[in-house]
Amino acid sequence: MRLFLIMLLCFIASPVVAQNIIQGRVTEDATTTPIPYIDVYFPQLEKGGVTDENGNFKIKNLPSGTYKLVCSSMGYETYSKNITIPYTGDLLITLKTSVTEMEEVIVSTPFHKLQRDNVMKVEQAKISDLKASGAVTLAEGITNIPGVESITTGMSIGKPVIRGLSSNRVLVYTQGVRLENQQFGDEHGLGLNDAGIESVEVIKGPASLLYGSDALGGVLYLNPERFAAQDETHGDFGVTYYGNTQGLSSNLGYKTSGNGFKFLIRGSMAEHADYDTKDYRVTNTRFKEKDLKAGFGYQDTHFKTEVRYNLNDSKIGIPEGVGAQSTNKTPLLPYQKITNHIFSSKSNIFFKDSSLDVTLGYLYNDRKEFEEEHDHDDHEGEDDHDDHDHDTDDAIDDHDELDPALHMKLKTFNYDVKYHMPVLGKFETIVGAQGMHQTNTNYGEETLIPNATTNDFGVLAMSHIHFDNMDIQLGARFDNRTIATEDNLDKTFNSFNGAAGLKTDIAKNTALRLNVATGFRAPNLAELTSYGAHEGTNRFEIGDSNLETEQNIQTDLALEYKNRHIEVYVNGFYNKVNNYIYLSPNGELINDDPVYLYLQDDAALYGGEVGIHYHPHPIHWLHLQSSFETVTGKQDAGDYLPLIPANNFKNTIRVEFENNWIQKGFAFVKLSSTLSQKHVSAFETNTNGYNLLSTGIGGDFQVFKNTLNVSITGSNLTDKQYINHLSRLKSDGIYNIGRNFSVGLTYKI
Template sequence: MKKILVILFIGLNLYSYGQNKITGTITDINNEPLTGVEVYVEKFKKGTATDENGYFELSNIPNSTLKVTAHYMGYKTQVKTVNFTKPEIELNFVLKEFSYQIDEIVISTPFNKLQSENAIKVVSIKLNEIENSGSTTLTEAISSIPGVDMIAKGTGVAKPVIRGLSATNVLMLNNGVKMENFQFSENHPFIVDEFGVDHIEVIKGPASLLYGSDAVGGVINIIKEKPALDGKITGDFNTKYHTNTDGFSLNAGVKGNSNQVNWGIRTGYKNHADYEDGNGDYIPNTRFQEKSLKANIGLRKSFGVFNMYYDFNRPQLGMSVGNVKNFEKGRGIDFWYQDLTSHLISSRNTLFLSDYKVDVNLAYQLNNRKLQTDENTPAFEMVDMDLNTFSYEVKTHFPSTEKTEYVFGLQGSSQTNRNHEAPNHVIPDADVNDISVFGLLQHTFLEKLKTQVGLRYDYRSISSEEETNKEAIDNDYGNISGSLGATYPINDNFLLRANLASAYRTPNIAELTQNGYHGTRFEVGNPDLDTQRSYEADLSFHYHTKQLMIDVSGFYNRINDYIYIAPTSESLDNGDTVYQYSQTDSKLYGGEFIVNYTPIEWLNINTTYSYLIGKEDSGNYLPYIPQNKVRFDVKLQKEKIGKLYNSYFKIGGLLAEDQNNPSIYETETDGYFLLNAGIGTQLKIGDEMINVSIQANNLLNETYIDHLSTLKDLNYNNIGRNIVATIKIPFTIK
């Protein structure tokens, strides 16, 4: 494979490609020029902004079919396809005013279509929504999306749940790279933060066709911030303070872009003490801290785009367990904590061969996991293991027509888990190798009916070393995934979307091999586990006008051989219960309902409702099914008040219903109501806009326990009132 790529790269340099230019103007429907519109070519990682006359220019563009996006706040995003028949193309846009963005380019699917043209529904949350959420972690911010929730052990250890599925049923991507860091437990969070993020895309439902195993429940793709505009060097400094945890976060970054080279660097730090509940009681050892560093460099040539990224994260996460009680509230990380280190080096490249585009993506991840326990309890020794993953992907976008686009790809990875001197091997030394091929076709019938169909085959081998209490395994799995979907706009305001998908998940090393303590719980694997198979049907209706948007989504997910862990009737000599992995046929069904209404320019009302049922075929309910929830926000906003810009005040809440359908291993959970509020504005200093905001979550200081809190068994409540102050200072060097 490596030789083929080298030969291909050298061959490309033998060709001569034209240096093309795109120029144009962007106006509103009254033919008035729009200043500051972002014009961006996603595949070429190149962008600019319109001047005071609405004029823009993009030079040194390759000979290829490319999509050009025009994005402007308060207007509907437009995408146009450019196919160069001459060196200079004129491309003009007329943008229609809208109260909110209803259509965005989707990065997580191969065709980079607008959401309205995508058969697979993808929901996005932008950086400013994350920053203004008052959340302590990225996962907490994502959980505001209808159908998305989180399993949490306090404020620092949180894991996403998509329509009732979590752990290795949900896949998280860091800029397109599948994250690998011991995802087999609800207490192992993804090692990632919100620093340097542009937006996050969430696929709700099976996505194994695109990403392979672990995408049964859905995908969360963290999209990095875009390069600086041509000829610019810009940066920003951000700080937050949380009253409840006496916590703070800092991050700063700078990025630049010349004619052919773009680069960036960003660093961040978080530090939180133990949180307090609504009664004013602190929850022991929920403290955490995290350091991060991100850097990137990119090169744009007429024959291709080449980008290198480096991500470093070092979280230290306190673990609140039953025997950790005898210390005061604080922030020192001393014992019973996870010490995690993640290095991710990735290379994401696109080669332009006339009408063909070839994506060549490589990545290497090194994850070290240490669990430092209480030195006075020798039964729970420290864990220390490395997970190394090399992954590769080659996707070919074939010449497209106005109606048809198709892509074929090859993906694979090689993974090793190795234990160090620590005596507690949660999982043994093991190797996992994957290889897959897939194809995806999109075709438009009858001018409006956009269809997508795809097929994928995966092969996985898992082998492990024999240990004193663990037998060696050597298992092979072969799986086929498929998807068929369509979107149909009945008119300019009404869109229908439907999708049928089959996905799978192979058992992971922990589920096959565990036989010992994992944290404070004794867990036993099952080497005879079969592949978990999912069949899901999705149907959604989308209606929008300039002032009103209504979105209704429903789904039914049939899962054969659903893998779960549960307590058994067995116990150890010390009385601890033995937990073991098992399988059962199950189903999940439900949906989401969204209404967004802007009756007048300065008022926005948003309401969402998420409903979910998860049951085994036996009639028992599945574990970790979130409470049905209603969220609402009323937002007052004004573009300019004196010297203040884009000012807003919002008040809203979260109403969680009673969870009266727990699994046989859980207890029922009472509902609760949280009142939230926020205020923010921008101050113009010179040419820069300083963002200032204050968010108050759980304003009434409600005492409650969420059904997905893993601290529920210890009778520890969720976090009480938390007021978050945020300042973001952008700056321009050049």
């Protein structure tokens, strides 16, 4: 914080500099015809504009230096070029026609490059596309990304799985800050709503070099909604209905930007009844959620800052079996009440040939869990709760009549400071420091983890080296973590990690990426200190304060071929994890619950993804896409690791169309084939394979001179009865969600 204030004072005291302006024209390469309404954008500066009807653009208030300029639109190949400012004269940009998807700048890696220029392989998907596929929640939507799955408890609780690793081994970033919400728990989901999130990026593999502990398995990076372009104001309202859960989600947003100041706000609400299968509704999978996101920004010639806030409040039922059947939406006991506050501040100071980025975050996670035995009858004015089958909408709306069995407050302050050094020849270099201060406090009768304080500090350096036919990326980092509990447990963990990667064209239209990186994860509080029954899992867990740091090294090889009509990729990885922490039964019982111990053994995970995207000439409106993903995880002792997703094929036929009455029209049919999972751990059972068929159609319509986006999606069209291997309801033989139709409308003003 002190560094941030010093830099801010330096900015205020610095002399005013002349405004830099860049202007130019965008034309089509083959015909030199001007192209209107094209986005022209500096990602690092988060500043840009749109071409007018004659293809002209002008961007004002730009700092001096060299920055990447990106120009993108559907139907054209994304343009990317480093521009040195001040720039004299007019800039002429020519775009080549293309039927492949628009490329976006990758934000989760530090050099802000398009994926084709990135040394690391990073998957990116727009939230609007994931929602158009029929996903009910964000956790379900990310499973459309190759190599990403989700451990679920019903529809409302989902934990991301990247190439077989999950929970504290996968780090989630939102608003540019590290999300902390008690990820160790089996029933602790993301705690985020997709409203106000623009896209998601996935780093598949150890990202400890960039993000420190808990990024051993990968990173899920959520990019927030952009502010409006300068001198523009936009508003929109959206609503989606889900037939299976009789659920409704709605959101309303507004954003405006002037010459220097910008503002946005978005509110959303969602509520769902128990999801339906072919034979029954799964009792208490219902949930309610409210979400508010707001942001304020200011930008001048050499300084840019933004402050964002997210409030998420949710009531989530915890299913315990199939019971009373209804379509009520108020959760029954047991249930969770979770409130997340996320404050973030991101500032950039631009010098002549370098820049400083300072990101600060404060997160307040208030988690309560309510159970029947904690339903007290001595509160004045409360209803009679002798019958605990509360299947009415007003049964537990008044939380004052309940005391939480479990109540934890997690408060986290984190910071991230990076200095982009002046470019030296072929070298782009970043040095930085990151840290976290976190306290966990218990207020309920039950205690899963003790009151504790955690402190992290790390320093890193990373370089991107440009050669004529090759790009190389090198980096190193040192981290220190300390954990202190009220029970006098004091632990210190240190780790040194490095990464090296290269990207090169090995043939025409063929690129190769090879990355080798190490990662680490310090044991979490549950693994170090547990001693008690874990609700929902029906087991008595015992931790080990002598557990050592998990350390891994992963080799990742990616081959990509792309021309005008076909794209093919093959990704393979081998991930060696030393001191892998896992739960194992010891054959004893405590209070009729089986005892599970936290143990360690070396392990390895390996597999990859293969995909093809074919868009034949001359019918470029037709897209045929297929992908396959596989991962295997084994301990050195020979046993398979738990919660490893089954192999999966996805095949999609997609058409895109436009005419006088519909723009950006699309329709698709998708078949997802999940194979049986027989490589299971000692306390898991085999899972049968299944096929799921889905379809959808949508597009933009002009209504009252504004755009109305419509999407209609049907998933699991055959109403298949199936159980996903990563469902926590699998042990009770409970099916996943059946046939679901959804209709979404978004009106843009």
